[in-house]
Amino acid sequence: MSAELNSVCFNLNGEKVIVRDVAPTTTLLDYLRDVRSLTGTKEGCAEGDCGACTVTLASPASGGVIHRAVNACIQFLPMLEGQAITTVEAIGTSGKLHPCQQAMVDHHGSQCGFCTPGIVMSLHTAYLSRADISRSEAADLLAGNLCRCTGYGPIIDSACSMFSVRSTVALETVIAEEARALESVQRTGCLVIRHGLQQFFSPDSLDDLLTLADRHPHAVILAGATDVGLWVTKQKRVLDTIICLGRVAELKVISVSDFAIDVGAGVTYDQLMQVPELPDELTRLMRRIGGQQVRQAGTIGGNIANGSPIGDMPPALIALGARITLASGHDRRDMALEDFFQSYGKQDRRPGDVLVSISIPRPASGDHLGFYKISKRFDQDISTLCGCFALTITDGKITSARIAFGGMAGIPKRASHVEAVLTGLEWSEDSVRKAQSAFGDDFQPLTDLRGSAGYRLGVAQNLLWRFYLESTGQIAPTDRLELGQLNLAGAS
Amino acid sequence: MMAMPQQRHATSLDGDPERWIGQSRLRCEDDRLVRGNGCFVDDIKPETCAYVIFVRSPVASAEIKSVDKAAARAARGVLAVLSAEDFGDISGAAVNPVVEGMQLVEFTVLARDRVSAVGQPVAMVIAETLAQAIDAVDLVAIDYHACEPDPGGAGFAHRSTLGDCDSAFSKAVVIASVCVQHARLAPMSLEPRAVVADYDRAQGNFTIWLSTQTPWRAHAELSRILGLAPARVRVVAPDVGGSFGGKASIYPEEVAVAWASIALGRPLKWCATRSDEFLAATHGRGGTLRGKLALADNGKFLGLKAELDFPLGNWMPFSAAIPGSNAARILPGPYQVGSVEINVTGRITPHAPIGIYRGAGRPEAAMLMERLVDEAARLLGMDPLKLRSINLIPPELLPYATHAGEIIDSGDFPKALREVAELSDYPALCTLRDAARLKGEISGVGLGVYIEPCGRGSESAAIRLRHDGIIVVATGSTAQGQGRETAFAQIAADAIGVSPNNIQIIHGDTDLTLPGVGALASRSTAIGGSAVLMAGGQFKAKVAQELGAYFNCHPDEVVIDHFGCRQRSTLSAGLLWADIAAACDDGRLCGDNFNVKIDYQADGEAWSSGACLAAVAIDRDTGNVQVKKLTWVDDAGSVINPMLVKGQLLGGMAQGIGEALMESLVYDNEGQLITGSLLDYAVPKAQDVPPIHIHKIETISPSNALGVKGVGEAGCIGIPAAVANAVHDALRPLGVHHVDLPMTGARIWEAIQRATKIDQEGQQ
Numbered sequence A: 001m002s003a004e005l006n007s008v009c010f011n012l013n014g015e016k017v018i019v020r021d022v023a024p025t026t027t028l029l030d031y032l033r034d035v036r037s038l039t040g041t042k043e044g045c046a047e048g049d050c051g052a053c054t055v056t057l058a059s060p061a062s063g064g065v066i067h068r069a070v071n072a073c074i075q076f077l078p079m080l081e082g083q084a085i086t087t088v089e090a091i092g093t094s095g096k097l098h099p100c101q102q103a104m105v106d107h108h109g110s111q112c113g114f115c116t117p118g119i120v121m122s123l124h125t126a127y128l129s130r131a132d133i134s135r136s137e138a139a140d141l142l143a144g145n146l147c148r149c150t151g152y153g154p155i156i157d158s159a160c161s162m163f164s165v166r167s168t169v170a171l172e173t174v175i176a177e178e179a180r181a182l183e184s185v186q187r188t189g190c191l192v193i194r195h196g197l198q199q200f201f202s203p204d205s206l207d208d209l210l211t212l213a214d215r216h217p218h219a220v221i222l223a224g225a226t227d228v229g230l231w232v233t234k235q236k237r238v239l240d241t242i243i244c245l246g247r248v249a250e251l252k253v254i255s256v257s258d259f260a261i262d263v264g265a266g267v268t269y270d271q272l273m274q275v276p277e278l279p280d281e282l283t284r285l286m287r288r289i290g291g292q293q294v295r296q297a298g299t300i301g302g303n304i305a306n307g308s309p310i311g312d313m314p315p316a317l318i319a320l321g322a323r324i325t326l327a328s329g330h331d332r333r334d335m336a337l338e339d340f341f342q343s344y345g346k347q348d349r350r351p352g353d354v355l356v357s358i359s360i361p362r363p364a365s366g367d368h369l370g371f372y373k374i375s376k377r378f379d380q381d382i383s384t385l386c387g388c389f390a391l392t393i394t395d396g397k398i399t400s401a402r403i404a405f406g407g408m409a410g411i412p413k414r415a416s417h418v419e420a421v422l423t424g425l426e427w428s429e430d431s432v433r434k435a436q437s438a439f440g441d442d443f444q445p446l447t448d449l450r451g452s453a454g455y456r457l458g459v460a461q462n463l464l465w466r467f468y469l470e471s472t473g474q475i476a477p478t479d480r481l482e483l484g485q486l487n488l489a490g491a492s
Numbered sequence B: 001m002m003a004m005p006q007q008r009h010a011t012s013l014d015g016d017p018e019r020w021i022g023q024s025r026l027r028c029e030d031d032r033l034v035r036g037n038g039c040f041v042d043d044i045k046p047e048t049c050a051y052v053i054f055v056r057s058p059v060a061s062a063e064i065k066s067v068d069k070a071a072a073r074a075a076r077g078v079l080a081v082l083s084a085e086d087f088g089d090i091s092g093a094a095v096n097p098v099v100e101g102m103q104l105v106e107f108t109v110l111a112r113d114r115v116s117a118v119g120q121p122v123a124m125v126i127a128e129t130l131a132q133a134i135d136a137v138d139l140v141a142i143d144y145h146a147c148e149p150d151p152g153g154a155g156f157a158h159r160s161t162l163g164d165c166d167s168a169f170s171k172a173v174v175i176a177s178v179c180v181q182h183a184r185l186a187p188m189s190l191e192p193r194a195v196v197a198d199y200d201r202a203q204g205n206f207t208i209w210l211s212t213q214t215p216w217r218a219h220a221e222l223s224r225i226l227g228l229a230p231a232r233v234r235v236v237a238p239d240v241g242g243s244f245g246g247k248a249s250i251y252p253e254e255v256a257v258a259w260a261s262i263a264l265g266r267p268l269k270w271c272a273t274r275s276d277e278f279l280a281a282t283h284g285r286g287g288t289l290r291g292k293l294a295l296a297d298n299g300k301f302l303g304l305k306a307e308l309d310f311p312l313g314n315w316m317p318f319s320a321a322i323p324g325s326n327a328a329r330i331l332p333g334p335y336q337v338g339s340v341e342i343n344v345t346g347r348i349t350p351h352a353p354i355g356i357y358r359g360a361g362r363p364e365a366a367m368l369m370e371r372l373v374d375e376a377a378r379l380l381g382m383d384p385l386k387l388r389s390i391n392l393i394p395p396e397l398l399p400y401a402t403h404a405g406e407i408i409d410s411g412d413f414p415k416a417l418r419e420v421a422e423l424s425d426y427p428a429l430c431t432l433r434d435a436a437r438l439k440g441e442i443s444g445v446g447l448g449v450y451i452e453p454c455g456r457g458s459e460s461a462a463i464r465l466r467h468d469g470i471i472v473v474a475t476g477s478t479a480q481g482q483g484r485e486t487a488f489a490q491i492a493a494d495a496i497g498v499s500p501n502n503i504q505i506i507h508g509d510t511d512l513t514l515p516g517v518g519a520l521a522s523r524s525t526a527i528g529g530s531a532v533l534m535a536g537g538q539f540k541a542k543v544a545q546e547l548g549a550y551f552n553c554h555p556d557e558v559v560i561d562h563f564g565c566r567q568r569s570t571l572s573a574g575l576l577w578a579d580i581a582a583a584c585d586d587g588r589l590c591g592d593n594f595n596v597k598i599d600y601q602a603d604g605e606a607w608s609s610g611a612c613l614a615a616v617a618i619d620r621d622t623g624n625v626q627v628k629k630l631t632w633v634d635d636a637g638s639v640i641n642p643m644l645v646k647g648q649l650l651g652g653m654a655q656g657i658g659e660a661l662m663e664s665l666v667y668d669n670e671g672q673l674i675t676g677s678l679l680d681y682a683v684p685k686a687q688d689v690p691p692i693h694i695h696k697i698e699t700i701s702p703s704n705a706l707g708v709k710g711v712g713e714a715g716c717i718g719i720p721a722a723v724a725n726a727v728h729d730a731l732r733p734l735g736v737h738h739v740d741l742p743m744t745g746a747r748i749w750e751a752i753q754r755a756t757k758i759d760q761e762g763q764q
């Protein structure tokens, strides 16, 4: 094991801070508000849902700095080691508002102002990391920010207009300065924070991570904290031992070959979505997971390891035929993703196992994909069901069918009966009709407030039909169901 | 809340306009808010502040056998653990007895012998830090014995009639019948409820920072309940992060915190968590409204019979009966109906209380009436637009006395409907819809016409000249995002003849304002704004008088502008406002004469109105609704700041979309709330809010000095009705005639399946 660091070191609004003797599950939000009296950052839910607590997180990256918008309410303070936080108080000067703030004033983007700091920081992060934005991209950007007062239109106007004054040159100077400041907080060694009965480890190598996991087989592995954060803030659980993989560079690697995209377990949704080789259908599905803040913190590994029956990645990855690798000490276990999920709440993960990578086969040219997330609300909503289809069609016949659903059973699950019916048939309306009736053999979904068993089953069948129409070019694939003739909507 | 005078922003305005009223002046509130310098209750932390957490009932109905506080009391950092026995016979907050014979159910501060809803506070833990309070909560052992819920019964019942409804129905050619089940909704202000209570034992002064719409109501209630001299009590509503009716009256938690601050002699803070909000803040809507509309063969409305059933929850906030009584007094909406018979009841239920969520009965009235009109149109085979235009109250009949004794003061409902039809090109839209249907798409067009009473009564305003020459206007109205500081400065500027930069608006602080009502019922600009206008006029007259004497000229010769005052047609520079203030200080002028205090009483109630159109498409596979088009014509009377008005309309519209399509609080049979977080309770996000065309017409209200009408609630009234009608229009060809609110994909899909099944069975 490498040397121990017993404090947390990061930049806050341009100043280096070193925090000692802190409960490791102290959230960044509580630290900002209670310890630093930076009360601009607001708490609207403490569960990652509302975005009122959004701050800009800067991390060193090869060739510069990566900016992310994160929910301070579900980030634990030691996760910030070696990074920089900017809060709303620090982006304007006393004489002059930051362009994103000024845009919010000019377009009446704030009413009660409680969501405003979070929205400003979402805009600020976008301002740093992109050159412009369309209205629909702006709405996407704001998916993790709730505003109850404005109806969003004025905020979208603000987002679109702020780039008009953006100067890349000026920004480069700012970012270069930030990169230098970040260098001053880079440290090597394993972060070890002990406080009362709690201990928090944040190693900076895979070896150390696996050693620690071996030594503390019942520790909570922490990645982006978009699930674990809520265990603390919402369920009030006390976590004794935490091993954070945030500083393990080996787990953040994405490598692309002709056949597969290999993804480290610590890769965030957002990072994966940037990979050009990723199937477009998957990128579009991921765009519907959480909001910007959740996608920029949450990891693929966390989404799988969490084992939720309604996680959105597993059905898609299972349909694509993904395999995962678990590591324990020097042992490696490799398995098909669907085999990882054994029953509700139970995965094939032994104490001390760490999920290290996910291998996503790249679809071949004859493959057809269709991934559908059905929820009450378009953005940042839990799936009622998530249906994912991957078919290989050779000479008009289905030679392979992989179909997996979330929200239809206690685990993400393949529709093996449906697959069996389809395999060998022509990809035709007739085959779809035949296969639809097999869904009942695969799934006995639950009725809950998101939808009845009948709804889930019926929609699952309809999705196969929709997939057929889309994959045969009879209707255009869309995530937003752009329906029909009445497409007259205009803005004012 | 204090607002610094607006620094001059680069606005669209070049120099001072002749009139500030009517300008889209940028908000003076924004500078602090976009910088994170706003000051909300949770941002206030008095030294030695301790923290409060409430222990809440996990069950809907139980006897409390015992509350064992010892273990929690012994936990680290804990200062006190309190339960009902500690509070003696402290009373709850007053309920407005708007309905005659109403049974008033006040809250109990902490549940005494039994609990009557999940989430009801039973004990409170006070500790040095929030974390310590949270840790100790689980140590409070409460022994609950589950029991049957109280039968509850009626909280109120009221009947109003006009003419002979039975005979009208007997003459009817067509009787449309509709039942609307409204979901319970969460007001969901982004800032949860919060209170900081700081009792100063030495001086006996008590300051309470409260996230509220009604600081003066809180002031009166807290003084009374705690037995304190009102002069010793100061309630401050600093920046308030939204309210929407959810912060209109005080809560048990707030009384408990205030009481405990006195008992402990320490400042205490309680901030609700999001789950506290879902569980135990007031909800809205939830009513079941049934109506029948009788029509003659020419389409004339002959009679309306309606049964309105409103749930109340387990205790009553101040305005508990308002949603029911509003719905009853607004029906039959903007239409002329010969006879009316309306029964409204309020029912006590084992759930969280229901309050005046944005609209408070107005959306319910509009939804029932508009659904009835569409249903009637279907039965008559008449176009819904035409049927409406036949029956709308024509402008020449305004002011119009209603069955409930209301006077609809102004408006032009046929014009609003005409304009919405023209702007949206209604005939073309219907043609498109029909073409889409032929292609197998599910699409529909719907209208919603509404009227909206905007509050009555009085509001205070006080104006004085401060030592630095700033004219300070204190209003009894309050703000939770409406931009009051901006709009009221425009009103005062015009009334006095200065610029808004000369003005500072103060609100929300009972030490700095005269007793007032607050921000409710879309009343603030109409009544509070008119109070400022009148006070401004008086202030101007006094200034002219005083300065006339000083300049030794007639008051009419005194020119008042943003620099100060001077004598007309002389070359003398006159006095700057700062000079005038200095002259008041040193006795050259009489300072008293620069003081105005008024309590403005509105002549009547202003009624805003409007018409909305929605076009929707529905996905056959999932039932999901997509709003393709929204057009809205709103009549808000004269407009103080068009930008702010549009902001209010847009925000209301988004909530209206949420109400129509996704928001719903659900209790299970055991009374457990199963939508207690933002993941389960879907509030619209940016992608969910459709683009909209908003257009205004302007009929001046004769009911208040400014001629303005409310805008805050309109979006929740007309929009859901139009969307509901569009969805029902879309589903009609499939044989679906009824979908409950919210019209989620799952609900619509099920309704389509049921109808298809019936259809298939019918064919067999």
Ligand SMILES: Cc1cc2nc3c(=O)[nH]c(=O)nc-3n(C[C@H](O)[C@H](O)[C@H](O)COP(=O)(O)OP(=O)(O)OC[C@H]3O[C@@H](n4cnc5c(N)ncnc54)[C@H](O)[C@@H]3O)c2cc1C
Binding pocket: A047, A048, A049, A220, A221, A222, A223, A224, A225, A226, A227, A228, A229, A245, A265, A266, A288, A289, A290, A291, A294, A297, A298, A299, A300, A301, A302, A303, A304, A305, A306, A310, A311, A312, A313, A353, A354, A355, A356, A380, A381, A382, A383
């Ligand atoms: C507001 C909000 C919206 C969301 N929306 C969606 C959504 O639309 N769809 C969806 O699918 N999910 C959603 N989520 C859930 C969440 O984003 C995902 O489950 C996320 O991928 C978890 O990743 P993480 O890195 O944050 O994991 P963490 O919270 O850090 O960990 C999650 C779990 O995985 C374990 N774990 C993490 N990494 C490893 C590893 N390498 N090896 C072994 N165990 C590991 C942890 O111990 C824990 O049990 C949402 C969450 C929030 C807060």
Ligand code: FES
Binding pocket: A042, A043, A044, A045, A046, A047, A048, A049, A050, A051, A052, A053, A054, A071, A072, A073, A074
């Ligand atoms: S406080 Fe709501 S997301 Fe953090």
Ligand code: FES
Binding pocket: A109, A110, A111, A112, A113, A114, A115, A116, A146, A147, A148, A149, A150, B190, B241, B242, B481
């Ligand atoms: S301005 Fe109030 S929540 Fe956005």
